[in-house]
Amino acid sequence: MGLVQVIRPQLLWRLNSRLQRGWVKNPEGTEPTGKGYAMQRVTGALFLAVATWMLVQQI
Numbered sequence: 001m002g003l004v005q006v007i008r009p010q011l012l013w014r015l016n017s018r019l020q021r022g023w024v025k026n027p028e029g030t031e032p033t034g035k036g037y038a039m040q041r042v043t044g045a046l047f048l049a050v051a052t053w054m055l056v057q058q059i
Contacts, residue, residue, distance in 0.1 A: 001044075001047075002044040002045070002047035002048040002051065003044070003048065004044075005040050005041065005043065005044025005047070006041050006044040006045050006048065009032075009037045009040040009041060009044070010037065012040070013031055013032060017030065017031070
């Protein structure tokens, strides 16, 4: 999940926008800006770093 968030955050938005139908008036109008996608990439990278650290600590 974190890898997809780093490489293609637009894919996650497309999948989640389908879940918004019926809850949001304009699901297509909720697409993040470039800065929003950048933050998603940073969050995904942090997730991957923490998950890797946790796996290394188990060994």
